[in-house]
Amino acid sequence: xxxAARERGIGRxxxxxxxDEGCDVAINDVGAADEAAALVAxxxxxxxxxxxxxxxxxxxxxxxxxxxxxxxELGPIDIVCSNAGVADWQGFLDVTEESxxxxxxxxxxxxxNVCQAAAxxxxxxxxxxxIVVTSSVHVQMPFGEMSVYGxxxxxxxxxxxxxAIELAPxxxxxxxxxxxxxxSFINDSSPSLxxxxxxxATLELIPAGRPAEPRELGRAAVYLCSSDGDYVTGEYLRVDxxxxxxxx
Amino acid sequence: MAVxxxxxxxxxxxxxxxxxxxxxxxxxxxxxxxxxxNGPDLVLLQHASWDDAIGAARDAFFAMQRAARSLAEGGGxxxxxxxxxxxxxxxxxCGVEAVVGSFLTTAAQVAAVELGSLGVRVNVLAVGPxxxxxxxxxxxxxxxxxxxxxxDVGAACAMLAxxxxxxxxxxxxxxxxxxxxxxxxxGSPFTDASTAAQ
Numbered sequence: 083x084x085x086a087a088r089e090r091g092i093g094r095x096x097x098x099x100x101x102d103e104g105c106d107v108a109i110n111d112v113g114a115a116d117e118a119a120a121l122v123a124x125x126x127x128x129x130x131x132x133x134x135x136x137x138x139x140x141x142x143x144x145x146x147x148x149x150x151x152x153x154x155e156l157g158p159i160d161i162v163c164s165n166a167g168v169a170d171w172q173g174f175l176d177v178t179e180e181s182x183x184x185x186x187x188x189x190x191x192x193x194x195n196v197c198q199a200a201a202x203x204x205x206x207x208x209x210x211x212x213i214v215v216t217s218s219v220h221v222q223m224p225f226g227e228m229s230v231y232g233x234x235x236x237x238x239x240x241x242x243x244x245x246a247i248e249l250a251p252x253x254x255x256x257x258x259x260x261x262x263x264x265x266s267f268i269n270d271s272s273p274s275l276x277x278x279x280x281x282x283a284t285l286e287l288i289p290a291g292r293p294a295e296p297r298e299l300g301r302a303a304v305y306l307c308s309s310d311g312d313y314v315t316g317e318y319l320r321v322d323x324x325x326x327x328x329x330x
Numbered sequence: 331m332a333v334x335x336x337x338x339x340x341x342x343x344x345x346x347x348x349x350x351x352x353x354x355x356x357x358x359x360x361x362x363x364x365x366x367x368n369g370p371d372l373v374l375l376q377h378a379s380w381d382d383a384i385g386a387a388r389d390a391f392f393a394m395q396r397a398a399r400s401l402a403e404g405g406g407x408x409x410x411x412x413x414x415x416x417x418x419x420x421x422x423x424c425g426v427e428a429v430v431g432s433f434l435t436t437a438a439q440v441a442a443v444e445l446g447s448l449g450v451r452v453n454v455l456a457v458g459p460x461x462x463x464x465x466x467x468x469x470x471x472x473x474x475x476x477x478x479x480x481x482d483v484g485a486a487c488a489m490l491a492x493x494x495x496x497x498x499x500x501x502x503x504x505x506x507x508x509x510x511x512x513x514x515x516x517g518s519p520f521t522d523a524s525t526a527a528q
Binding site: 173174177183198224227228230232239243248 | 380
């Protein structure tokens with residue numbers, strides 16, 4: 083479970099929901115060791131095995147080492163949730179190479195690194211499995227000032243759909259969940275969500291009238307990772323309170 | 331009128347130049363493409379091949395940005411981004427094209443959103459399967475009954491650049507003989523390429 087340590091984060095919500103269903107969980111994040119330790123303790127309190135594996139998903143060698151360590155300590159991986167992501171707000175004409183490289187290396191290459199390494203482990207071990215990628219409503223409705231972020235999420239759709247075709251014969255499903263607005267740390271720096279007025283204006287765009295809770299994404303991931311979802315692959319499950327309905 | 335071309339394979343670049351040689355086009359035009367090839371399954375893909383594909387996407391993105399700046403400074407114009415049709419409909423063996431095609435399509439649409447007020451239109455042509463890219467079996471899945479030719483791509487560029495398309499921006503136009511609609515016919519024509527890791 084990558085990108086899982088931060089409080090209020092989608093990854094944490096998914097990790098909690100999977101633990102509720104009986105999963106032992108390897109928590110990955112690039113930092114936030116204190117928050118990770120608290121989450122590990124919380125999941126252990128549920129009777130699950132849990133541990134923190136800090137690694138930068140954009141670093142392929144670090145991902146391979148992490149997968150190896152997880153399997154040595156917690157056992158073979160049955161479920162992978164690739165969730166680590168970063169955002170930036172820049173006009174298209176002003177996108178810097180630094181920002182482009184940061185977003186693409188984490189959101190897109192990082193997901194590729196994690197999904198490929200885990201899929202290889204499942205295939206080599208002859209095990210069925212579930213892969214869930216956190217994409218975004220940007221897959222269907224691009225937003226201004228977020229050309230690279232939106233592009234990375236669209237790229238994930240292409241990756242998920244192709245891997246779904248490749249891995250179905252091995253009993254491995256590959257799907258993506260699409261959060262709309264979640265009150266997570268990643269949105270704290272959104273230039274359009276800084277004032278109460280801006281938050282109210284954004285809520286008016288969401289038919290459900292509220293942001294999502296991270297655990298609502300978690301329940302969607304649980305469905306895709308359960309036997310109920312065995313025949314669901316290459317699919318996109320939006321959890322956005324109707325945010326982009328009628329807009330794509 | 332000036333036409334700039336970036337990132338296209340030679341045959342496509344020539345066809346685009348030819349298409350603009352005898353048509354009336356209002357304003358300046360930039361055409362940006364990305365040169366990718368079919369590969370193995372993503373699960374088998376070598377990391378260097380992934381990095382090459384991301385590098386190609388990066389090169390195309392910043393070429394789009396430079397072109398858009400130039401068009402905006404010139405008072406407006408038309409930016410056309412050519413992506414593989416697999417960005418719309420993936421197939422086994424086309425993972426890299428699906429990822430990069432989807433990536434550049436969304437980048438182009440955001441650019442269209444931001445640059446409309448500057449008089450810059452941005453549209454996407456989803457192209458393929460091209461002659462030479464796949465074997466003749468692929469025509470089973472193409473309603474028009476043949477593979478895409480460079481001249482088809484050039485003509486579509488001229489269409490988007492024409493005054494008649496002056497209100498068209500953020501569009502994704504398949505130039506694929508209908509392949510994106512019916513690609514399920516005949517399964518994947520690309521699986522031969524998927525058996526060997528690159």
